[in-house]
Amino acid sequence: MDEKIIEIQHVSKSFGDKNVLRDINLYVKKGEFITLLGPSGCGKTTLLRMIAGFLQPDEGAILMDGKDITGIPPHLRQLNTVFQRYALFPHLDVYDNIAFGLKLKKTPEDEIDKKVRKVLKLVSMSDYEDRDVESLSGGQQQRIAIARAIVNQPQILLLDEPLAALDLKMRKDMQIELKEMHRKLGITFIYVTHDQEEALTLSDTIVVMNEGRIQQIGTPIDIYNEPVNCFVADFIGESNILKGRMLHDRRVAFIKHEFDCVDEGFGEDVPVDVVVRPEDIYFTTDPAKCQFRAKVNSCTFKGVHYEMWVDTDTGYELMIQDYDPYPVGTEVMLYIDPDDIQVMKKERVANVFEARVTGAGKVSFLDTEFACDTEGFAEGDTVQATVSFEKVDLLDHEETADLTGHVSVILYMGDHYHLTVKTETGENIWVDTNDIWDKGDFVGIKILPEDIRLSKPAAQHE
Helix, strand or coil: CCCEEEEEEEEEEEECCEEEEEEEEEEEECCCEEEEECCCCCCHHHHHHHHHCCCCCCEEEEEECCEECCCCCHHHCCEEEECCCCCCCCCCEHHHHHHHHHHHCCCCHHHHHHHHHHHHHHCCCHHHCCCEHHHCCHHHHHHHHHHHHHCCCCCEEEEECCCCCCCHHHHHHHHHHHHHHHHHHCCEEEEEECCHHHHHHHCCEEEEEECCEEEEEECHHHHHHCCCCHHHHHHCCCCEEEEEEEEECCEEEECCEEEECCCCCCCCCEEEEEEECHHHCEEECCCCCCCEEEEEEEEEECCCCEEEEEEECCCCEEEEEECCCCCCCCEEEEECCHHHCEEEECCCCCEEEEEEEEECCEEEECCEEEECCCCCCCCCCEEEEEECHHHCEEECCCCCCCEEEEEEEEEECCCCEEEEEEECCCCEEEEEECCCCCCCCEEEEECCHHHCEEECCHHHCC
């Protein structure tokens, strides 16, 4: 059994009224290269800073080698951090930057020299010990920052978006070097990035985070090929994400066609979400193999492959990546292998809110009072208010809106957009629309009385 070096148990953290981390549970194996991956604001850097000791959790505990280190200051933890901005000392040369921590520990000079020269060789900077750090390139400065961190022989190396400031080619070169350093050192790397390709390239294990919660933990192959929800599927690589219906085990319907698949255990005739990667939709000239037809509406060369968008014979738009181009307007026959269809449970099928009847024909949820049919309920009753995704109207003005918010997530579902709108109260409402909005757009939200359905709270249903 793999030995755990870090255990994070029920950790939560808030800044003011903003919940940054929500009940995080995670363990890191000794010698593992694990990456915390997610968009800006998902909580990944906050989690790394708590492991380092720069922040303390509001709830929960962090264990290292089975011992609670939650209250131990950073300098007493057997780990070192490499920051995005390097944090090198400009008044010291390369050698003294690396030797700084060893000198603080009163390490003998001959031992310091031996260790500094060893790590300089490891990061391919052997001839730079006398150089001014400000004369180095960004990639060279990053190597020195890593050398300074590993010269102290920490059990764990924490890296907070260490390659973000580098240009694309240098970043890719440093990815290869980091992977090789990890192999040679054999210590645990905990890495933070928002770059999906970087995470897939470097990691043994990826932890995908969003809005302070862990969405999925797995190997790069698992995360890419078997995303657990739409967020992971959309965030990691390119995806066709589509509404579907599981007909029965190993048979699913989407884009108004039926397909064989390998998924089981979803039940019969239940709504699901389906993910098909663009490289997993294949062209064919054999009518017997064709599962559906389409017309190419765009074809763009992407360097390694061509990216094509096609309109299916049932009105859906799909992305396809292939090594061979098909000109715009070409009628094509397509098929998808069962192994390449990923079926996921739907996280939600409608907006459901805890609400309170505030009077005859009035109900309150999302800190807003709405008109609706309250027959059968009395003033003060706690109820469940359900609103279908397609029954929420988004407006580009707020004069006639019930409340306002900002578009925070946009998913293209082949024939419509599925939006997450964060309201001014901080709660989410989900919307299906054919209108085009941009992430961050300020919107008005309108819900008609006839589109709100009230019921008893789930706990009260028999």
